[in-house]
Amino acid sequence: MITRTTRLGLLAATLAIVASACSGAATPTPAPSVAAPSVAPSVAPSVAPSVAASPSPAASTGAALKIGVVTDIGTLNDKGYNEYSFKGAQDGAALIGSAAPQSTVPKDASEYAADIQAFVSQNYDVIVTVGFNLTSDTVKAAKANPNIHFIGVDQSPVCVDPQGNPDATFACKGDPKTLLPNYSSLYYQEDQAGYLAGIVAAYASKNNSIGAIGGTTLCAPCVRYIQGYELGAKSIKPDIKVSSSYVTSDFSAAAFNDPAGGKAFAQTFIKANNPDVLFAVAGKTGNGVLQAACAANIYGVGVDVDQWVSLGSPDNSCLITSAEKHVQSTVSQAIQGIAAKTIVPGDDLFNAANDGIGSAPFHDKASMFGPEVQAALDKALAGMKAGTLQTCPATGCGVYSK
Numbered sequence: 594m595i596t597r598t599t600r601l602g603l604l605a606a607t608l609a610i611v612a613s614a615c616s617g618a619a620t621p622t623p624a625p626s627v628a629a630p631s632v633a634p635s636v637a638p639s640v641a642p643s644v645a646a647s648p649s650p651a652a653s654t655g656a657a658l659k660i661g662v663v664t665d666i667g668t669l670n671d672k673g674y675n676e677y678s679f680k681g682a683q684d685g686a687a688l689i690g691s692a693a694p695q696s697t698v699p700k701d702a703s704e705y706a707a708d709i710q711a712f713v714s715q716n717y718d719v720i721v722t723v724g725f726n727l728t729s730d731t732v733k734a735a736k737a738n739p740n741i742h743f744i745g746v747d748q749s750p751v752c753v754d755p756q757g758n759p760d761a762t763f764a765c766k767g768d769p770k771t772l773l774p775n776y777s778s779l780y781y782q783e784d785q786a787g788y789l790a791g792i793v794a795a796y797a798s799k800n801n802s803i804g805a806i807g808g809t810t811l812c813a814p815c816v817r818y819i820q821g822y823e824l825g826a827k828s829i830k831p832d833i834k835v836s837s838s839y840v841t842s843d844f845s846a847a848a849f850n851d852p853a854g855g856k857a858f859a860q861t862f863i864k865a866n867n868p869d870v871l872f873a874v875a876g877k878t879g880n881g882v883l884q885a886a887c888a889a890n891i892y893g894v895g896v897d898v899d900q901w902v903s904l905g906s907p908d909n910s911c912l913i914t915s916a917e918k919h920v921q922s923t924v925s926q927a928i929q930g931i932a933a934k935t936i937v938p939g940d941d942l943f944n945a946a947n948d949g950i951g952s953a954p955f956h957d958k959a960s961m962f963g964p965e966v967q968a969a970l971d972k973a974l975a976g977m978k979a980g981t982l983q984t985c986p987a988t989g990c991g992v993y994s995k
Contacts, residue, residue: 672898685928806873897917898915
């Protein structure tokens with residue numbers, strides 16, 4: 594289990610989450626301040642919302658809730674966090690009998706605050722903001738509007754000063770659960786998703802050597818993904834070689850926004866380590882890693898969302914699965930939690946126990962895997978849900994070490 598101490602000690606690393614989550618983002622396009630929804634509702638989640646110790650201060654519940662979604666830059670239909678967050682809002686609204694959510698897509702970061710305020714000014718009860726880039730503006734809005742509930746997708750750990758303001762110094766001396774009881778940040782146990790991906794990689798490997806490339810050593814979620822990946826692979830083949838490397842040790846563009854650099858880095862990595870499966874945990878840089886894997890005729894593993902879908906052909910031609918965060922399910926659960934007054938304020942963890950993580954389908958590689966592979970995945974998921982399966986090192990979970 595990921596402790597709050599570990600997450601707060603690695604707060605700067607969380608800046609990487611958005612980059613990895615937006616691995617398939619398209620070029621930003623203009624959108625009105627409050628746009629009509631354009632994505633059809635999808636299948637509702639099969640698990641109940643998280644249970645909180647105290648009720649939400651939302652002004653209204655159930656069918657009366659007005660729900661707005663402010664995505665990150667890009668497009669609403671990006672096959673990534675923007676799209677799945679909005680679909681989750683649609684699912685949640687449908688399940689509680691609320692009106693269809695409205696959405697807005699900022700043209701650039703300068704519009705985040707104004708787009709949030711547009712929903713505030715129109716008396717929305719719930720505002721979902723998508724990605725770590727919107728954290729500061731979401732915290733400010735939550736403090737200024739205590740009767741509106743805010744859901745932040747992947748904005749943990751929540752770091753505020755004793756007055757409940759965003760804390761740029763990362764001292765984190767304020768308690769967001771009490772200072773901002775109307776703000777919930779959904780975060781994920783990446784090591785569990787990585788573990789599942791490692792199981793698939795081990796079954797796919799023929800030369801008993803697999804690899805993983807992360808964006809930066811400072812990205813705690815990236816490290817957790819890769820730590821889980823190694824443990825999952827070794828649960829199937831204890832003697833398998835798992836090589837890993839990181840593109841950089843800072844938050845420069847090379848870490849998450851350099852596909853060409855990622856491809857070059859992966860080409861060198863492949864020659865040096867000879868893996869036949871490669872896990873890319875580096876946002877858009879990781880897209881280049883997957884391109885290199887496909888060009889080298891080895892298998893690739895995507896991250897955060899089903900990258901077989903988000904990347905499309907030909908960049909997905911060698912993908913066998915992706916380590917997923919179930920953003921759609923978790924946003925839906927959060928909205929149901931607001932209606933039921935059971936939502937968790939502050940950091941709200943999602944993992945296998947509440948449908949927060951998983952692994953993507955095999956798609957066109959399904960014929961590679963026998964029933965024993967799905968059985969192994971099912972067994973691992975059951976262990977995660979029961980809390981009996983260790984998917985991250987007992988010490989140093991999320992902490993890079995050579």
